[in-house]
Amino acid sequence: MEHDFWHRRWQKNQIGFHEGAPNTLMTAHFATLGVPAGGRVFVPLCGKSHDMAWLRAQGYQVVGAELSRLAVEQFFAEHGLTPKVTQDGLFERFEAEGVTILAGDIFELGDTTLGPVDAVYDRAALVALPDPMRKRYAAYLPELTGRAPQFLVTFIYDQSVIDGPPFSVENKWVEAHYEPFYDLEIVETRDVEGGLKGVCPAKESAWLLKRLRE
Ligand SMILES: C[S@@+](CC[C@H](N)C(=O)[O-])C[C@H]1O[C@@H](n2cnc3c(N)ncnc32)[C@H](O)[C@@H]1O
Numbered sequence: 001m002e003h004d005f006w007h008r009r010w011q012k013n014q015i016g017f018h019e020g021a022p023n024t025l026m027t028a029h030f031a032t033l034g035v036p037a038g039g040r041v042f043v044p045l046c047g048k049s050h051d052m053a054w055l056r057a058q059g060y061q062v063v064g065a066e067l068s069r070l071a072v073e074q075f076f077a078e079h080g081l082t083p084k085v086t087q088d089g090l091f092e093r094f095e096a097e098g099v100t101i102l103a104g105d106i107f108e109l110g111d112t113t114l115g116p117v118d119a120v121y122d123r124a125a126l127v128a129l130p131d132p133m134r135k136r137y138a139a140y141l142p143e144l145t146g147r148a149p150q151f152l153v154t155f156i157y158d159q160s161v162i163d164g165p166p167f168s169v170e171n172k173w174v175e176a177h178y179e180p181f182y183d184l185e186i187v188e189t190r191d192v193e194g195g196l197k198g199v200c201p202a203k204e205s206a207w208l209l210k211r212l213r214e
Helices: 003-011 024-033 050-057 069-078 133-144 171-178
Strands: 040-044 061-066 084-088 091-096 099-103 119-123 150-157 182-191 202-211
Touching: 003 069, 024 050, 024 119, 024 150, 024 182, 024 202, 040 050, 050 061, 050 099, 050 119, 061 069, 069 091, 069 099, 133 171, 150 171, 171 182, 171 202
Parallel strands: 040 061, 040 119, 061 099, 119 150
Antiparallel strands: 084 091, 091 099, 150 202, 182 202
């Protein structure tokens, strides 16, 4: 999707993707990824997700990347945090205790600005992107993060019934693009309650993407 698409969504508050509470696949299974206590967790395309607050409350250091400055401002305001804001190359860095969000285009993010991470949490990031941008992201993310283990959430539904985002991403797609980098495991697949966007039956899966065994 083009940048304008997302900026418009945030300006018009059309953010149906934003969950009102931490994602329950994450709260149920994130611990099984085995991230060290106090580890640094990267949240690409983070929006103003409550998942970041939950991860922070578990003692992780959270670092998000988000295109919309509005979303970033809303995250800090809604969690009662006053961030220090500095310019870091092409990014604005919003920092508060335990949580940093880099405002800008993820594809411009280099590992010096991001810094080392212990894990990646991807909910509604991979699936937010259309092909071929999704392919680009799936090749870029492992490189950017040093193949840090990932917790990934995907959706599968009949793409002819409704348009993305989120896009339907088949398990075969995930395997084809991530198997070169990670050992893959699905820890849970469940029906999306009420269907996707309230109209289309859909399943969502939580994946653990772990470092390849040598
Ligand atoms: C579907 S939303 C998901 C947000 C969040 N992960 C969640 O679960 O609520 C996708 C987010 O990615 C952001 N985004 C889209 N393209 C981006 C890019 N190139 N770089 C950084 N963020 C981007 C959008 O502004 C939007 O907030």
